[in-house]
Amino acid sequence: MVSGAGGGGNDVQWCFSQVKGAIDDDVAEADIISTVEFNHSGELLATGDKGGRVVIFQQETENKSQPQCRSEYNVYSTFQSHEPEFDYLKSLEIEEKINKIRWLPQKNAAQFLLSTNDKTIKLWKISERDKRPEGYNLKEEDGRYRDATTITTLRVPVFRPMDLMVEASPRRVFANAHTYHINSISVNSDNETYLSADDLRINLWHLEITDRSFNIVDIKPANMEELTEVITAAEFHPHQCNTFVYSSSKGTIRLCDMRASALCDKHSKLFEEPEDPSNRSFFSEIISSISDVKFSHNGRYMMTRDYLSVKIWDLNMENRPVETYQVHEYLRSKLCSLYENDCIFDKFECCWNGNDSVVMTGSYNNFFRMLDRTQRRDVTLEASRESCKPRQVLKPRRVCAGGKRKKDEISVDSLDFNKKILHTAWHPQENIIAVATTNNLYIFQEKVN
Amino acid sequence: MDVEAKRIMAVSIGKLYSLRTQRGGLRLHRSLLLSMTMRAARDIYHTAQLLRDAEEEQVVPCAPDAATEEPMEISKDSPQTLTPKEVAVKPQETLEEDKENRCASERHSRKRRGKTAVEPDFLPLKKAKMDTDEEKQHLQGEVLRTNNGNSCRQAETLSAFPTNRAIVAC
Numbered sequence: 001m002v003s004g005a006g007g008g009g010n011d012v013q014w015c016f017s018q019v020k021g022a023i024d025d026d027v028a029e030a031d032i033i034s035t036v037e038f039n040h041s042g043e044l045l046a047t048g049d050k051g052g053r054v055v056i057f058q059q060e061t062e063n064k065s066q067p068q069c070r071s072e073y074n075v076y077s078t079f080q081s082h083e084p085e086f087d088y089l090k091s092l093e094i095e096e097k098i099n100k101i102r103w104l105p106q107k108n109a110a111q112f113l114l115s116t117n118d119k120t121i122k123l124w125k126i127s128e129r130d131k132r133p134e135g136y137n138l139k140e141e142d143g144r145y146r147d148a149t150t151i152t153t154l155r156v157p158v159f160r161p162m163d164l165m166v167e168a169s170p171r172r173v174f175a176n177a178h179t180y181h182i183n184s185i186s187v188n189s190d191n192e193t194y195l196s197a198d199d200l201r202i203n204l205w206h207l208e209i210t211d212r213s214f215n216i217v218d219i220k221p222a223n224m225e226e227l228t229e230v231i232t233a234a235e236f237h238p239h240q241c242n243t244f245v246y247s248s249s250k251g252t253i254r255l256c257d258m259r260a261s262a263l264c265d266k267h268s269k270l271f272e273e274p275e276d277p278s279n280r281s282f283f284s285e286i287i288s289s290i291s292d293v294k295f296s297h298n299g300r301y302m303m304t305r306d307y308l309s310v311k312i313w314d315l316n317m318e319n320r321p322v323e324t325y326q327v328h329e330y331l332r333s334k335l336c337s338l339y340e341n342d343c344i345f346d347k348f349e350c351c352w353n354g355n356d357s358v359v360m361t362g363s364y365n366n367f368f369r370m371l372d373r374t375q376r377r378d379v380t381l382e383a384s385r386e387s388c389k390p391r392q393v394l395k396p397r398r399v400c401a402g403g404k405r406k407k408d409e410i411s412v413d414s415l416d417f418n419k420k421i422l423h424t425a426w427h428p429q430e431n432i433i434a435v436a437t438t439n440n441l442y443i444f445q446e447k448v449n
Numbered sequence: 450m451d452v453e454a455k456r457i458m459a460v461s462i463g464k465l466y467s468l469r470t471q472r473g474g475l476r477l478h479r480s481l482l483l484s485m486t487m488r489a490a491r492d493i494y495h496t497a498q499l500l501r502d503a504e505e506e507q508v509v510p511c512a513p514d515a516a517t518e519e520p521m522e523i524s525k526d527s528p529q530t531l532t533p534k535e536v537a538v539k540p541q542e543t544l545e546e547d548k549e550n551r552c553a554s555e556r557h558s559r560k561r562r563g564k565t566a567v568e569p570d571f572l573p574l575k576k577a578k579m580d581t582d583e584e585k586q587h588l589q590g591e592v593l594r595t596n597n598g599n600s601c602r603q604a605e606t607l608s609a610f611p612t613n614r615a616i617v618a619c
Binding site for chain 2: 087090092093094095097118180181199200227228229230232249282283285286289336339340342345
């Protein structure tokens with residue numbers, strides 16, 4: 001069984017591990033999960049929701065004497081990151097929904113993450129407190145001052161262990177730099193700067209400086225009526241601190257080098273695949289819009305997600321992707337209905353496994369897809385309360401596009417389009433995945449014999 | 450096809466309106482995609498409408514004017530006799546014709562949007578003119594970018610026989 005490097009999507013059998021969140025079918029809007037992210041070691045897993053809250057889960061230290069007991073993720077910290085705000089000047093409400101969370105690499109005992117809503121990014125410090133000072137001379141243990149006349153001896157206060165307390169405190173607030181809605185944040189490999197991207201602009205920040213940022217991309221036209229495309233996602237290269245990419249609603253990706261000029265409006269590389277004319281329809285523009293872009297861990301490739309497919313691009317080849325995977329091609333004939341019910345605007349994310357051999361993305365009916373690049377195989381799995389027995393192996397699912405439906409297949413018309421998996425994350429080293437349904441977080445692990 | 454286009458147009462407009470009342474402010478990305486889809490549907494719909502109008506006009510006999518009937522016949526055969534008259538047309542007429550041609554060209558350039566978009570051969574005159582008059586093609590190419598919906602609508606109210614108008618004006 002492949003382990004450690006997190007490889008082998010289809011040699012791996014996936015088992016249910018845990019599910020977090022309410023069981024009710026009646027979903028409170030504030031509980032809708034809007035982002036999921038493992039930290040760099042995989043020990044911590046953060047989720048953000050529409051109510052502006054961040055919940056962090058921590059992996060239990062593995063019990064080495066009992067390898068069958070896989071480590072579980074338990075709640076580590078919960079805090080309110082963003083509150084709803086009102087922009088009085090524009091008479092606009094600013095949603096508290098957490099759009100993205102990005103962890104900073106750990107430098108000391110504390111953990112740091114960036115969380116953002118539509119307008120404001122915040123740097124949070126998550127630290128542990130497991131001891132407290134006891135034995136003050138002037139104060140009682142509960143903090144009340146002692147009567148000075150009763151003090152007859154002096155003692156040195158000492159630290160004594162206490163129940164672990166995890167504190168989250170906002171260390172920086174990066175505000176007022178975005179006119180449009182922030183869709184991405186990305187920490188640079190230099191560990192000093194990060195970028196934030198909205199529909200038309202990308203800004204570069206220093207983690208220590210909150211009162212200014214540098215605009216590095218601006219695609220706003222002089223006349224807004226001439227607007228033809230917007231920025232949909234942006235990310236820094238994992239190793240080259242001068243390189244970042246941003247994707248557009250027209251299905252293009254631009255790679256920019258910050259050494260070339262201060263304003264990176266002019267791209268260094270433009271990745272674009274010519275459209276297949278036979279697939280042209282009213283909705284071609286919408287489905288070609290890229291909803292997510294992610295560099296591979298090794299920095300040689302990047303992956304893009306549009307409505308129907310996942311594409312892997314070699315950074316050295318701009319004219320077409322090196323691999324294309326259909327996520328749910330059976331939806332191509334349903335685009336009109338999906339337009340009417342707004343599903344065609346859903347923004348699916350995608351992620352790489354630790355050694356870049358498998359990629360994962362979500363779909364409808366709480367299905368998610370694992371696409372194995374090395375074995376050229378793919379599998380569809382489901383996050384469902386019905387497969388929630390401990391260590392229950394997930395059975396591959398099949399969708400019947402048309403014609404006679406085989407046993408165990410589900411027909412396209414039976415798919416529940418309200419059950420969508422937009423956010424998924426893969427542990428950076430192990431075969432552990434976190435899959436977010438509307439308001440539940442499923443954790444699946446590789447089956448261990 | 451135009452029924453589909455009309456429906457998409459209506460749905461798009463409805464969605465664009467509801468965007469304004471959504472919490473969190475106007476979503477630029479979504480409104481851009483909606484308006485692009487709406488415009489594509491609108492173009493197909495107008496193209497189909499003109500097709501229907503042209504078909505109706507062809508079915509109904511033309512006004513008993515040899516001059517007006519002449520261009521139709523001529524265009525089927527050869528449009529050379531029209532060319533000198535077109536060139537002699539006053540600039541205002543040229544502008545109006547250009548608006549129509551502009552729309553037609555746009556429909557040409559936009560017909561790629563719909564799989565079943567109809568080749569506008571319902572306007573044989575326009576086609577003929579565009580084939581022979583390179584200068585007009587050049588002008589059309591220049592003004593294509595600046596079209597707004599209004600000029601299309603104006604074209605609809607204008608006669609489907611611009612050449613007639615040219616001749617009448619002369």
